[in-house]
Amino acid sequence: MSAVPVQAAGSTWTVRPSQAGDESQLAALFAAVFGQPMTEAQWRWKLCSQPSPVPNSWVAEAGGRITGHYGGMPMRYRLDGCEVLVMHGCNAMTAADSRRQGILSAVHGRANEVWKQAGIPFQTGLHYGGWGSRREFLGWVPLFKLVWVNQPLRPFRRAARRATLPGRPLQPLDALWREFWDRRLAMTRGDPRGVPVTIREVAEAGREFDILWAAAGRSYANVAVRDRAWVERRYFAAPDHGYRVLLAERGGAPAGYLVYRVGHIGTVSDTGWIADLFAAPEATAVRRALLRRALAE
Ligand SMILES: CC(C)(COP(=O)(O)OP(=O)(O)OC[C@H]1O[C@@H](n2cnc3c(N)ncnc32)[C@H](O)[C@@H]1OP(=O)(O)O)[C@@H](O)C(=O)NCCC(=O)NCCS
Incomplete structure (x- = not known):
């Protein structure tokens, strides 16, 4: 056998x-x-x-x-x-x-x-x-390259720390930096309906995730299934990971989700790590709203 x-x-x-x-x-x-x-x-x-x-x-x-x-x-x-x-x-x-x-x-x-x-x-x-x-x-065939994308959240404080200078006087510069990126993300090009997006953190994978998958999943020809069972197992049931899950809603219906965690990741401390971001391909405003909220936290 x-x-x-x-x-x-x-x-x-x-x-x-x-x-x-x-x-x-x-x-x-x-x-x-x-x-x-x-x-x-x-x-x-x-x-x-x-x-x-x-x-x-x-x-x-x-x-x-x-x-x-x-x-x-x-x-x-x-x-x-x-x-x-x-x-x-x-x-x-x-x-x-x-x-x-x-x-x-x-x-x-x-x-x-x-x-x-x-x-x-x-x-x-x-x-x-x-x-x-x-x-x-062993039969592996390269399909494409993946890259890590990272954005410094407090670049001035980080630079000061590296130069062993006090970071506190540079806080206003970091605030300006954040505001700049926040405004860029707030530009909601690609949202023809203009319906406001609301974001809330959820503590469990409810049926909203099945509704979202049924609505947004069908826009993708080939995709890893992102339904309620996936979100529950992959993120809520993961021991010691401390994932946080944000759900976006538009017009009262689930429109996307983002999963992140914050902490000491690998060798880097104070890091926010976005593990998953899912919405219909055309839902640019939803993705931007989720990213803004995650970056703000
Ligand atoms: C990657 C890793 C799993 C390979 O394991 P391994 O058991 O040494 O692999 P194998 O023995 O099957 O093959 C490794 C090499 O030994 C060679 N080899 C296999 N059998 C051999 C034998 N009997 N005698 C001599 N060489 C042999 C292979 O040809 C290969 O050599 P090459 O790549 O230079 O051509 C191991 O190096 C490892 O644990 N690395 C750290 C963890 C890691 O990087 N994991 C992958 C993360 S994506």
């Missing part, structure tokens, strides 16, 4: 689906490989909390020790009107002392076989280096 452990020729380790009880080793391996803490609860949420028709998390194990992992988060996409389940590849990692022995090749290769047999049409993934020849070897 597809999920049976397999041993790579000439190797000392076997490849098998991860199972209950592996979480502590996997969370520890993640922390060691990526240099960022990961709790067992976070691991379970990321890789074990969604229904999957096939094992979605694969490990290499040698004598009870997990030395490598490759996983996929099952995600629903709507492609040309049909909903399909795809895997979003994640947590590709091999223990530092076990690299260059074919572990990623074998674990990811096994996942590829099993997912293909199960009819999963493709995987998505964000590769940020380190894969070397394995990217093409």
